[in-house]
Amino acid sequence: MKFIALFFVLWLSTFSIKAQHFRLELLKSYNLSDSAALQNDPYFGGLSGIEYVPKFGKWYMVTDGADSTRQSYLFEFDSLFSTKSYKRWKLDSIHSAESIRFDKADSSFYLTTELGEGKTYGSFVKLKKDSTIQTISRYQDFEDNKGFEALALDSTRVLWGTSEWPQMPNNPYCQVTGYRLTQRDTLIRALYPLDRNSCGYPDNGISELLLARDRQLLFLERCWTGERDQSNYSIRLFTAYLPRIDSAADPSITHLLEKKEVIVNWGGVHLDNIEGMTWGPIINGSKTLVLVSDNNFNKFDRKKTPENRQKSQLVVMKVISD
Numbered sequence: 617m618k619f620i621a622l623f624f625v626l627w628l629s630t631f632s633i634k635a636q637h638f639r640l641e642l643l644k645s646y647n648l649s650d651s652a653a654l655q656n657d658p659y660f661g662g663l664s665g666i667e668y669v670p671k672f673g674k675w676y677m678v679t680d681g682a683d684s685t686r687q688s689y690l691f692e693f694d695s696l697f698s699t700k701s702y703k704r705w706k707l708d709s710i711h712s713a714e715s716i717r718f719d720k721a722d723s724s725f726y727l728t729t730e731l732g733e734g735k736t737y738g739s740f741v742k743l744k745k746d747s748t749i750q751t752i753s754r755y756q757d758f759e760d761n762k763g764f765e766a767l768a769l770d771s772t773r774v775l776w777g778t779s780e781w782p783q784m785p786n787n788p789y790c791q792v793t794g795y796r797l798t799q800r801d802t803l804i805r806a807l808y809p810l811d812r813n814s815c816g817y818p819d820n821g822i823s824e825l826l827l828a829r830d831r832q833l834l835f836l837e838r839c840w841t842g843e844r845d846q847s848n849y850s851i852r853l854f855t856a857y858l859p860r861i862d863s864a865a866d867p868s869i870t871h872l873l874e875k876k877e878v879i880v881n882w883g884g885v886h887l888d889n890i891e892g893m894t895w896g897p898i899i900n901g902s903k904t905l906v907l908v909s910d911n912n913f914n915k916f917d918r919k920k921t922p923e924n925r926q927k928s929q930l931v932v933m934k935v936i937s938d
Contacts, residue, residue: 637855637876638828640905640933642883648928649911651699658682659689659704661913663928664765665716665727665824666892668906677892678713678727682913686712686731690743696906696930709749710741715767715824715892717775726752726775728764736763740777740795753795753802758783764793765891766825768833773797776833776858778808780821788812790822792833792858792873806858806871808835815839815850823891826905831858835875836907838890846924847917851887851907853878880933888929896932903935 654660664680675693680686688710692703707713710729717726725743730736737756741749752775755764762781769775775795782790789807796802814820820839828834832855839850856873888909896904911926 637878637938639879639881639936639938640853641881641936642885643899643904643932643934645883645885645932646697646930648696648699648908648930653700653702654928657704659706660691661911661928663908664714664891664910665767666894666906666908667716667718667725668894668896669718669720670897671718671720671723673897676716676718676725677908678707678716680712680714680730680910682915688713688727688729690716690725705747707743707749710743712738714738714765717767717769719769721773726767726769728767728777730761730763730765730780732760732763734760736760738763740764740767740775752800759785762821765821765823766836768825768827770827771830776825776827778822778825778835780823781812782810789872794858806873808856808873809875810837814852815841817842820850824893826893826895828855831860832856833858834878834893836890836893840889846920847888847926849887849889851882851890853880882931885931887931888927890929890931899932899934905933905935907931907933 648654662679662682663677665678667676675696677691679689681688688707690705690707712729712731713727714730715728723745727741730738736758739751740753741751743749759781764777765780766778777793779791790810792806792808794805812818812820820837822835823838824836826834835854837852841848854875854877856875859871890907891910892908894906896906909929911928914926917925
């Protein structure tokens with residue numbers, strides 16, 4: 617699988633579309649770190665991806681690894697608000713997993729990984745139903761720990777991925793790539809505008825991606841405020857529409873996405889290091905969006921007071937159509 621360099625772009629076009637939007641309102645929040653069962657599990661933490669699978673009525677979460685090898689684990693829950701029993705699998709050849717998406721076509725999972733020091737590299741992998749793992753694409757040469765953290769799978773069998781930061785330090789655009797599962801090819805399809813200093817500290821990036829509706833993606837921007845004695849993060853959500861991929865598409869054109877911020881009422885919840893999100897079950901007749909935070913296995917909390925330590929936070933939002 618060949619990775620196409622960002623700057624082999626001959627023409628740019630701005631792409632936007634008017635369509636139905638939505639807003640979000642807090643339903644409940646919960647600290648998974650408070651679970652007695654999970655507190656005693658040395659492999660639980662560092663939650664970087666979450667996926668609710670209605671087909672099974674189960675929740676899946678993937679970790680980005682606590683030890684020096686960044687070994688990842690997959691957790692399965694029947695309920696995230698009753699975590700006494702769960703299943704856990706070691707993903708032997710997967711390290712530093714950052715996102716997870718379920719493919720109902722063959723009951724497999726897709727994940728993205730992010731490794732490296734100085735320069736980040738990683739891969740997009742398929743975890744098959746028989747537990748075998750297939751690498752479908754690779755990337756390299758992003759800034760340390762700022763590669764592809766996000767995945768979304770659309771109805772046309774295109775697997776979308778987004779880099780957390782731009783590949784070049786002074787470039788204001790993140791790469792949005794589409795991997796066509798049917799034709800097994802990777803295309804750079806769009807650029808997403810990103811303000812690295814949106815919270816007053818140059819650490820803003822895209823930590824997750826989700827299909828909102830056909831050709832509309834939901835981007836999660838997370839910005840650490842730079843306060844080393846606290847766990848303060850600015851979390852914002854944006855939608856953007858993607859161009860169509862068809863046989864007539866001009867490969868020399870890369871589209872510049874136009875993003876629109878989602879109005880969110882967080883209900884006063886102090887948000888942690890949110891890294892994962894998924895559409896949840898219908899609750900009281902409303903669609904839900906569920907987000908989860910990465911506590912970094914508390915490795916940055918040695919000098920913090922207990923109330924400021926990072927948590928494995930679960931946030932459930934009600935989706936309200938406008």
